[in-house]
Amino acid sequence: MQNCTQLMKIDLADNNLDGNIPTWMGSLSNLLFLILRANKLSGEITSTICQLNSLRIVDLSDNKVSRTIPRCINNFTVMTTTTKDLHDLILRYSAYSTFLESASITTKGSELHYDTILRLVTNIDLSKNNLSGDIPKEITSLVELRSLNLSGNHLIGLIPDSIGNMKQLESLDFSRNSLPGKIPESTQLLGFNESSFTGNHFCGPPLTSNCKNDGKSSGPTHKLEDQNQEDDKSEIEWVYVFLSLGYAVGLSAFFTTWILKKSWREAFYESLDNMWDNVYMYFYVKWTRLTRALG
Incomplete structure (x- = not known):
């Protein structure tokens, strides 16, 4: 042909x-x-x-x-x-x-x-x-x-x-x-x-x-940018989820142990007493010095 x-x-x-x-x-x-x-x-x-x-x-x-x-x-x-x-x-x-x-x-x-x-x-x-x-x-x-x-x-x-x-x-x-x-x-x-x-x-x-x-063309480039933004947003959301879960688990473990273990409770109350004594003595000294200076 x-x-x-x-x-x-x-x-x-x-x-x-x-x-x-x-x-x-x-x-x-x-x-x-x-x-x-x-x-x-x-x-x-x-x-x-x-x-x-x-x-x-x-x-x-x-x-x-x-x-x-x-x-x-x-x-x-x-x-x-x-x-x-x-x-x-x-x-x-x-x-x-x-x-x-x-x-x-x-x-x-x-x-x-x-x-x-x-x-x-x-x-x-x-x-x-x-x-x-x-x-x-x-x-x-x-x-x-x-x-x-x-x-x-x-x-x-x-x-x-x-x-x-x-x-x-x-x-x-x-x-x-x-x-x-x-x-x-x-x-x-x-x-x-x-x-x-x-x-x-x-x-x-x-x-x-x-x-x-x-009204701009939604070509492959725009779709890729939108997809990347969605992926970034999704990753951030999952980070917050895992941090929140970790924080909740940590607090739960602490309070569970504190409630069930007597030595922990005693140590906790003792630390509170010491903290209160230190705060009281600090302000007491400050107040005494101030009144002497004014008197």
Whole structure:
């Protein structure tokens, strides 16, 4: 297949293909649609895929792909092309229109089928894999991307603030990851359904949970500081508990022995008598000297 350099569409979805994503796919410079959904592919998303700057649909969902999302993802230059240039793209690929057939993609929780307008669809679906790391900020340069699904992975880190540049997004799903923090304000994210963010550690609109720390992002650093403070407080409380118990046990032992042992009681009373005699003699001498001095 690596010799099929004029390929514009690869759709091998819903098979039992295993192994890694082939690196030779990076040589298919005319490829527009790469659909490998629902297989058993593993390994990482090879950086050679970023050489496919004409890609409009990338569907690797429901596999076993791991590691991070490649930061070279912004090399999908067709997805960075503004709407005013779409006419040129249509003309560019019109000669191949009879070979594009159709494709199905999952967006907004439903499977949609495209045929005649397939060349205008832009979609990245990496859901249901084992991807980790953060959401690369480079992905926010794909300003013509209309559907982004990263759900069901192990992604961490904050949502890039520059995601507000992706004004063409119609469908978004970050659910079921380990993403923390406040959802960026003043972006179109606030218009998406709450289900797009569930299963994370998000706060703020469109979710009902409020953010702490005066609205600041409660990222991993803040959580670690809060946890350390709680641990310190807990340690101090336990110190007081043990000191109180030690003091109580000591007093109990003393008074128990004092009550039960006669020699201790006699020694105690004798010490009190001696103390009283010393105090009495001290003040008596002081008083005698004072009266003599005045007389």
